[in-house]
Amino acid sequence: MISPATLHRDLGLTDDELDAIKTRLGRDPSYTELAMFSVMWSEHCSYKSSRIHLRGLPSEAPYILVGPGEGAGIVELAPGVSVAWKIESHNHPSFVEPFNGAATGVGGIVRDILSMGARPIALMDPLRFGPLDDPRTAYLVEGVVHGISNYGNSIGVPTVGGEVVFEDCYAENPLVNVACLGLVENRLMHGRAEGEGNAVILIGSSTGRDGIGGASVLASAEFDDASSEKRPSVQVGDPFTERLLIEACLELARSGLLVGFQDLGAGGISCPTSEMAAKAGTGMQLDISKVHLREADMEPFEIMISESQERMLAVVDPANVEAVLAICRKWELQANVVGEVTKTGRVEVIHENGVLADVPADALAEEGPVYNRGLERPAWLDELQGAPMGAEPPSDLEAAFLQLLGSPAIGSKRWVWEQYDHMIFLGTVQGPGGDAAVIRLPGQDTAAVISVDGPGRYCYLDPYEGARLAVAEAARNVAAAGGRPLAITNCLNFGNPEKPDVMWQFAEVVRGIGDACRALGTPVTGGNVSFYNETNGRAIYPTPVIGMLGSLPDARRSVGLAFRSPGDVIAIVGDTDPADFGGSEYAKTVNGVVAGRPPRLDLSAESALHRFLIEGAARTSFSSAHDCAGGGIAIGLAESALAGGLGFQVAFEQDERHRFLFSESPSRAIVSFPAQGVEAVRKLADDYGVPLEIAGSVAPDRLDFGTFGVGFDVAQDVFEGAFRRALAASMS
Amino acid sequence: MTARVGVIVFPGSNCELDARVAFSALGAEVEMIWHAGTSLPEVDLVVLPGGFAHGDYLRTGALARFSPVMDRVRDHALRGGLVLGICNGFQILCEAGMLPGALRKNNGLKFLCRWVDLRVDNNDTAFTSRAEQGQVLRIPINHFEGNWYAEPAVVDRLRENNQIVLRYVDNPNGSVDDVAGICNESRNVFGLMPHPERACEQLLGSDDGIVLLGSLLDHVTDRAGVAG
Amino acid sequence: MSYLAQVDVMLKPGISDPQGQTIERALPVLGYPGVREVRVGKRIQLQVDADSVDDARTKVEEMCERLLANPVIESYEVSIG
Amino acid sequence: MSYLAQVDVMLKPGISDPQGQTIERALPVLGYPGVREVRVGKRIQLQVDADSVDDARTKVEEMCERLLANPVIESYEVSIG
Ligand SMILES: Nc1ncnc2c1ncn2[C@@H]1O[C@H](COP(=O)(O)OP(=O)(O)O)[C@@H](O)[C@H]1O
Numbered sequence A: 001m002i003s004p005a006t007l008h009r010d011l012g013l014t015d016d017e018l019d020a021i022k023t024r025l026g027r028d029p030s031y032t033e034l035a036m037f038s039v040m041w042s043e044h045c046s047y048k049s050s051r052i053h054l055r056g057l058p059s060e061a062p063y064i065l066v067g068p069g070e071g072a073g074i075v076e077l078a079p080g081v082s083v084a085w086k087i088e089s090h091n092h093p094s095f096v097e098p099f100n101g102a103a104t105g106v107g108g109i110v111r112d113i114l115s116m117g118a119r120p121i122a123l124m125d126p127l128r129f130g131p132l133d134d135p136r137t138a139y140l141v142e143g144v145v146h147g148i149s150n151y152g153n154s155i156g157v158p159t160v161g162g163e164v165v166f167e168d169c170y171a172e173n174p175l176v177n178v179a180c181l182g183l184v185e186n187r188l189m190h191g192r193a194e195g196e197g198n199a200v201i202l203i204g205s206s207t208g209r210d211g212i213g214g215a216s217v218l219a220s221a222e223f224d225d226a227s228s229e230k231r232p233s234v235q236v237g238d239p240f241t242e243r244l245l246i247e248a249c250l251e252l253a254r255s256g257l258l259v260g261f262q263d264l265g266a267g268g269i270s271c272p273t274s275e276m277a278a279k280a281g282t283g284m285q286l287d288i289s290k291v292h293l294r295e296a297d298m299e300p301f302e303i304m305i306s307e308s309q310e311r312m313l314a315v316v317d318p319a320n321v322e323a324v325l326a327i328c329r330k331w332e333l334q335a336n337v338v339g340e341v342t343k344t345g346r347v348e349v350i351h352e353n354g355v356l357a358d359v360p361a362d363a364l365a366e367e368g369p370v371y372n373r374g375l376e377r378p379a380w381l382d383e384l385q386g387a388p389m390g391a392e393p394p395s396d397l398e399a400a401f402l403q404l405l406g407s408p409a410i411g412s413k414r415w416v417w418e419q420y421d422h423m424i425f426l427g428t429v430q431g432p433g434g435d436a437a438v439i440r441l442p443g444q445d446t447a448a449v450i451s452v453d454g455p456g457r458y459c460y461l462d463p464y465e466g467a468r469l470a471v472a473e474a475a476r477n478v479a480a481a482g483g484r485p486l487a488i489t490n491c492l493n494f495g496n497p498e499k500p501d502v503m504w505q506f507a508e509v510v511r512g513i514g515d516a517c518r519a520l521g522t523p524v525t526g527g528n529v530s531f532y533n534e535t536n537g538r539a540i541y542p543t544p545v546i547g548m549l550g551s552l553p554d555a556r557r558s559v560g561l562a563f564r565s566p567g568d569v570i571a572i573v574g575d576t577d578p579a580d581f582g583g584s585e586y587a588k589t590v591n592g593v594v595a596g597r598p599p600r601l602d603l604s605a606e607s608a609l610h611r612f613l614i615e616g617a618a619r620t621s622f623s624s625a626h627d628c629a630g631g632g633i634a635i636g637l638a639e640s641a642l643a644g645g646l647g648f649q650v651a652f653e654q655d656e657r658h659r660f661l662f663s664e665s666p667s668r669a670i671v672s673f674p675a676q677g678v679e680a681v682r683k684l685a686d687d688y689g690v691p692l693e694i695a696g697s698v699a700p701d702r703l704d705f706g707t708f709g710v711g712f713d714v715a716q717d718v719f720e721g722a723f724r725r726a727l728a729a730s731m732s
Numbered sequence B: 001m002t003a004r005v006g007v008i009v010f011p012g013s014n015c016e017l018d019a020r021v022a023f024s025a026l027g028a029e030v031e032m033i034w035h036a037g038t039s040l041p042e043v044d045l046v047v048l049p050g051g052f053a054h055g056d057y058l059r060t061g062a063l064a065r066f067s068p069v070m071d072r073v074r075d076h077a078l079r080g081g082l083v084l085g086i087c088n089g090f091q092i093l094c095e096a097g098m099l100p101g102a103l104r105k106n107n108g109l110k111f112l113c114r115w116v117d118l119r120v121d122n123n124d125t126a127f128t129s130r131a132e133q134g135q136v137l138r139i140p141i142n143h144f145e146g147n148w149y150a151e152p153a154v155v156d157r158l159r160e161n162n163q164i165v166l167r168y169v170d171n172p173n174g175s176v177d178d179v180a181g182i183c184n185e186s187r188n189v190f191g192l193m194p195h196p197e198r199a200c201e202q203l204l205g206s207d208d209g210i211v212l213l214g215s216l217l218d219h220v221t222d223r224a225g226v227a228g
Numbered sequence C, D: 001m002s003y004l005a006q007v008d009v010m011l012k013p014g015i016s017d018p019q020g021q022t023i024e025r026a027l028p029v030l031g032y033p034g035v036r037e038v039r040v041g042k043r044i045q046l047q048v049d050a051d052s053v054d055d056a057r058t059k060v061e062e063m064c065e066r067l068l069a070n071p072v073i074e075s076y077e078v079s080i081g
């Protein structure tokens, strides 16, 4: 039945995979079946290279109600208050068409949250681009940010934080990850097709040719210069329909009319049909002549794998079909019965002319290939780690400080986040611009505290250590705001898994995440793997992005990074190691070096710091708390000062001052508090065994480091203008 | 007596829940009204909330103004009832001709979500009675099309009639004469681009929005007091 | 009969057009000097059932008046066929 | 010489146009049945200095490729004069 013998290769399947399909079916696959296998067995949908490694991640805790494997993880933040938390990547689509790629990335993660029956209430957007002085980067930044802004704002979900990182390695392969937090309003939904005879209803946008083969072509293969030809795969988002879908889905969840529910993402309708049937041990018959199409002349295989946006699949008792359709009509959404649950264990696709596909659901959804790919520590790593790490002193300390403060990496991202509605839902107690976002849940005192972090440079120098540092920093951000870190979601962005050194990086990163999560008590609720982030053979840094979720029982107790009152005492909490310069902002920005080993992390010191920060917040001991990260103490102090519209006066006793000011030792924070609180805070630090050093005090007008200082206005102009100026310069 | 507030929900609105939370916290009884209805329940104040009615496709507010409920909103206003359009609601009221002018894209061609300062330039209205003349309120904006425009003759007339109720202290979007909020001639229909419902709690950054929303509720309860 | 209609909606002269201005500023930077008066509007295409070209035009012009353009800031042109 | 150029930028066929679809769904409700295939694009007008009509066209087409249109999803047409 298959015409050209090599068709499967064009669809991204290997010869061995085709043989496996034939063996499983006992015959040659039909054209439609082959298309379905190609998307379901793609790297993106089947996790064929990553699966054996991900099994090692911790995923259990009493408050984890749903772990990896469903649309999103579910975490109980407070008794009876549960949230969904999940991250996704939309890297390749955003490179091909930044506006629509990023927009549909938002749409996709939001539907993951919806599929659980949760209301999406916050988004975060960790972004990575090439150097900002490249005009193409500027074009991508503009487009991606506009896409997220347009989609996220329209659907009415606030974007409350994220990252914008610039490195050479992302020039041909930007990373657009999007995380979403949802509130379980009523009952949890599951992606299961229970109950023979139940109706299958397709809800939302019509099905068109957009995104045909998105999973196999775009997300699961390397890019080369010919990729521009694959452009018909561009998906266009319709935030208006998504907005209606949100309310319709929540009403459906409340109504109790649904047996099972899942979104259509990568892999199109092939994915929920096979997955829902496989999970429930049932089958499904799908009549594709019932699918509402946007273009009349679509081929069956196109309908089966189209990635048209804003669609959901519901399984419904026949008695409730009319009620479900009525809710969809009320929200002005199209909805059609397109099939039925069977007990055959198979996905059958039919239309007027007969059967187009008849495949075991398990074969598509659960029996995809699993590869234990070769691992090999990269030959270049020893030399890289042994090279000087770029800690040489600057010629001028003040100039180095200002250079860092005004670098695209550290400068304010206000230009980005002002384009995002970050306030809707009246819950943004702390939004973008701080360490973590503090989101008070609608109608509650409880807040979810969320942060995303992905230190690619550290992971490049040492994937295992870098991954631990990523988890630690994300948790530290949450703790600095007063939240107790509970669980992570993660997006693992890597190069080509068929290359043993990339696969080794991956395995090391996963091991590092697992170890850090076990030590910090923050299991993994799910995530996403994005491989093939390579263009013309050049891979990105191994880039795990950790999305940390924490809880804060009373949103009013959250702590911000901004200094609040002149006279407040400033303390540095945690030890500074003057050797922690590998992969630091200082080494890169001032000395142009990315080499050596990343900072050393002691997870028990890290954990002690978190407990100190959380307890201090609970006792309202602090005026401000801020973790020390990129740019070290110098930049941390400046960020607290600039956020508060105040300056400071500090003095340190160290010899090699730049080493102290710019070292990126983890497990540190900068806190400020009223002078009368000194003894209490010291005692708290002793109780938790964290070192604390009084550095000075909050003061107006000047950022005064003792041996040098800059005026507040100068610092503010450098910090606030950095991003805008760099963008404008690169566009001209 | 309790003020009754009706919040109109268009397909694509998204600030309707926030409007409900804010008005409820101020003691009003809030009812959500779907746009397709052809009747309006008995309410004192009709609120057109922020969002992207009909996706803002074609132009902001262009499709929403044809929603069946808009005829009833117009009747309500003609009877002297209060109407408040916030952000997208303001855009819809302009498209519907219930307020003068039109909203163009921000001069900077960017969506802007930020805190701004607004000056109350006429405190003799139902919307601003709790404010001092010239009082500055800190309230966030959240829009791409907030750059208000009207022909010079219309702007002159609004100035003469004191219909320009709120002005930006530092114009963020290019709006003519720094207009942030206006009212109609009868002073019962109000529209503004900033979001007072987002500024009703210190924890979220400001509670200055209460000055505006509370004024409207005062007006309702005072009038009831007079009538009763 | 069905007619193809094109509607061009532009900002009225005298109304500042930030989109046009932005493009005008960007063009010299990209190596295209000598470009002026850039204006950005909308082009709307539609198929409309009507009895004749004139009927189609009348219908589309009515849609423009009521919906497709905002007379406060925009002007429009209709062409049929 | 200065030439007036009109550029019409439309989404390529097959690329979904949610804006056009939404308008199309709304029109019958507003009293305009019998309208189909609504597509919304951009119309850009500009004055360009050039030596000839051909030169103007070449210049503007280049501008379209680089700035005025997004060739990934949009097609454009240029008319001069
Ligand atoms: N793409 C973005 N979208 C929204 N907010 C962002 C984005 N990038 C950065 N931010 C916000 O800017 C602040 C600083 O970011 P960053 O320097 O990455 O923080 P950190 O050093 O704590 O990881 C954070 O509050 C972050 O949420």
Ligand SMILES: [Mg+2]
Binding pocket: A434, A435, A436, A477, A627, A629
């Ligand atoms: Mg931080």
